[in-house]
Amino acid sequence: MRTTINSLKKGEKAIIKDFDIDVIPLKLLEMGCLPGNTVELLQIAPFGDPLYLDINGSHLAIRIETAKEIDVELIKIKL
Amino acid sequence: MINQNINVALIGNPNTGKTSVFNQLTGLNQQVGNYPGITVEKKIGFCKLSHNIKANILDLPGTYSLNASSIDENVVIELMLNKNDKLYPDVALVVTDVENLKRNLLLFTQIKDLEIPTILVINMADRMAHKGITLNIPYLEEHLKTKIALISSRKGFGIDELKKLIVTYKSISNEPCLSASVIDPEYFNSLRKAFPNQLLYKLWLVITQDVNFLNLERKEIQGSFTKSHSDLKRLQQKETIKRYQFINDVLKEGLKVDATIAKDFRSKLDRVLTHKIWGYVIFFAILFVIFQSIFDWSKVPMDFIDSSFASLSTLANNSLPAGVLTNLISQGIIPGIGGILIFIPQIAFLFLFISILEESGYMSRVVFLMDKIMRKFGLSGKSVVPLISGTACAIPAIMATRNIENWKERLITILVTPFTTCSARLPVYAIIIALVIPDTRVLGVFNLQGLTLMLLYLLGFGMAIFSAYILNKILKIKGKTFFVVEMPNYKLPMFKNVAINVIEKTKAFVFGAGKIILAISIVLWFLASYGPGTKFKNADEIIRAKTANSTLSAQELENKVASYKLENSYIGIMGKTIEPAISPLGYDWKIGIAVISSFAAREVFVGTLATIYSVGGSDNENTIKNKMAAEINPATGKKIFNFASGISLLLFYAFALQCASTLAITRKETNSWKWPVGQLIFMSGFAYIVALIAYQILK
16 A cells, blocks of 8 residues: 555654655645654644644645645654 | 945745844844836845944845746746846855754755855854754854855844955855756756857756746747646756756765754644644634734724824814814815824734734644635635635735645635735724624623624625635636745744734835825815805805794704705715715715725725815814714714614725725736626625625514
8 A cells, every 4th residue: 555644643754755746736745744854743733734843844734636746655663 | 445335145945034133133124115017025135244344134025946936936036046136145044943954954055046146144053053053163164155144034143254254255155065967967968058148047947937037038938948848847857956966966975863862842832733623622712812812902092092182173273273284184084094093002912812823833823724624615725714814805815826836726815815804994993883883792791893894804704705615616727836935943923023023014005195195085075065056155054044934052053054064075075976876885975985096095985084084073072982972963863874884884994895906906816807806896796785785684
C-alpha cells in the first residue's frame, strides 16, 4: 500500500519520497516540500481536514486532497 | 559633501516581522498609497541614516519567493526587474526570522541572483537563547556573500547597526551566491547566447511567469524558448532543490540548534486553540467580546462627538452673522463632518481587534479550524479572514482574498463578503438600535442593544454563508484547488505595529469616505434649502394663511414653516417621488432621501438625516438622535422610527449593496462588470423584499 502524508498518524514523522509535480503547487515546494525532507503531522483539524504539518522546519497546513498526492516513508522510532 | 537620497527595499516572507522593521526604521514618518493602476498598498517611509544620507524605505508586500502567485507578489518582481523604476532599490534588505532561516533564505538567494547589493537582516534575534540557536555570523556572511544585521525589531536592538550598514551599501556584494543555470546548462547557454546583455535569472523569471520588464518582449523570449508548463515546473522544482541544497550546506556550519534548550510553547497553545471543541468555543468567545465591546466601549466617545457637533452647530448659528453662508456652515458642513467623525471610535476598535488577531498569529489557526466547514459552502478557510476584515470594510477585505489560490473559492468570497457587517453600517445600526431597541439588560449581563447588534452581525455572516452555498451550486468553474497556509509562531502583538495600523486604516477610511460624505452633505443642504416654484418661496404666507385661526406660539409656527419648506424643496420633491416605492417598507419621504443619498456610501444615511433634520427641525432638540426620536408621521400620528420601521431599516441596510467603492473593487478584482452588477441586483433586490416582509408582519 502507498504511504502518503494523509495516512500518517498524529505525531508521526516521515521522509518525503515522491509526488506528481503537476498537482503540487510550486509554493508548497518552496516551503520545503521536496523529496528527502522530513515531514511531521502535528495536528489534524477538527473535521479531519486540513492537516497541520512541520515540513523541513516550516509549519504549514494543507488539505488532504494535496496530502494524498505526496508519497512518504514512515520513520520508525527505535525503541 | 553632497546630500544623498538612496532607495532601500524591504523584502521578506510573511511573518518575519518585516513591517515592524519598517516601523522601527521610519517611525511614523511614512506614506501609504497605491501602486498605479492596482490596489496593492504601497508603503514608503523616510529615514535619516547619517548627516548627509537619507533613505526612502519601501516596504514591499510579503512574498515567499520571486515566483509570484498573486498581484501583491507581482509588485515585488516588477520592481526588482525594472532598473528604470524610480523606486528601484540601491540596496535590498531581505528580512528573515531566525527560527525560519532555512525557508526565508530561499527568497534571499533569489534576490541575490538579481545582482542587487543585498543585506541579510536576521530578525527576532531575542528568541535565539530561548530556542537554543547559535549563529556563526562571519561564516554566513562569507558564504552567502552578504553583510548580516542581527536585530530584534521587537526589543529594538540592532536597528542603529542596520542603519550604519545601509550607509555602506556601495561596498556590499551584488554577486549571486549560487548559479541556478546548472539545472539545465544547455537551455540556459542558448538563452545566454540569444540575450547576451540580459541577466540570465531575469530572463528565467520572465519565461516562467507573467511579468513584463524593460523593452524585452515576453513573446520574443517565449517564442524561441517555450517549454511546456510541466517542463517549466520540473525545472523550477530542480531550481528550488538546488537552492535548498546550497542553503542546507551553508547552515550546517552557520547555524546550530540545541534542541534540548528549545521550549515548545507553540504546540501547547495549538493543542488548545485548534481543539475540536475548545477551538470553536474560544473563536466564538473572541468574536462575542469584540462585538459587545465595540458597542459598549464606543458609546461614550460617540455620544460625546455627537453632542459636541450639535453644540458646535448651535454655536456657529448663533455667533456668525445670519445669512446663507452661516446656514451652509451650521446646517450643511458641521453636521456633515460630525457624521464622519462619529465613526472613528467604532472603526478604530474594529481595526484594533483585527490587527491584534493577525499580529498574534491566531488568524492562521482560525483558517485551519474553519477550512473544512467553509468548504461545504464553496469557500476556503482563508475566506474567514476577508469575512472578518469585512466587519471593518469590504474594500480591504476583498483585497485580502488574493491569497486564496482557487479562483472559484476566491470569486465566491468576493461576491459574498459585502454581506458582512462593515463599519459603514455601524452608524446606521447604532442610531436605529438606539431609537427602537430599549436600553435594558437581559439576564442581568447582556445589553439588549448590544445583543441586537450581535444578531445583525450574525445575520450578515449567515447571509454571506447562505449565498456562498447557492453560488457554489450555480457557478460552474473548474479549477485546481491549492491550499497552503503558513502557521506562524505565536507572538505578543507589538503595541507600535498595532497602533500604526489602526491609525493608518482609520485615517484612510475617514479621509476616503469623508470626502464623499462632506460633498454629499453640502449638495444635500443646497437641495434642501432651495426649491422650485412659488410654494417654496411663499412658504411663510401659505402657512400663516392656513393657521390663521389656530393659536400657535412663534416657535411652533416657525417649525411648521420650516417643514413645509423642506417638503417643497428639491430634495423634498425627490423624496416624495419615491415615497410610493418605499412606504410599504415603513419609510417616509425623509428616510427616502437618506436611502437615495446613501446609495454611494451607507454611512451617508446618518449624515443625511442629520442635515435634513437640522434644516427642518427646531433648535431645542439638537442631537440627531433626539430629533429623529421626536419625528412624527403626520398621516398616522405615530412615531416615524417605531419598532416595525426600525427593524425594516436595519434589515434593508444589512443586505443592500449601498457602496460604490465595493462595486469598483469587485470590478477591479474580477476584471469584469458582470460580477459587480450581479452583486448589486441580487443584494439590493433581496434587501427590498426582506425589509418589505418584515415591516408588513411587524406593523
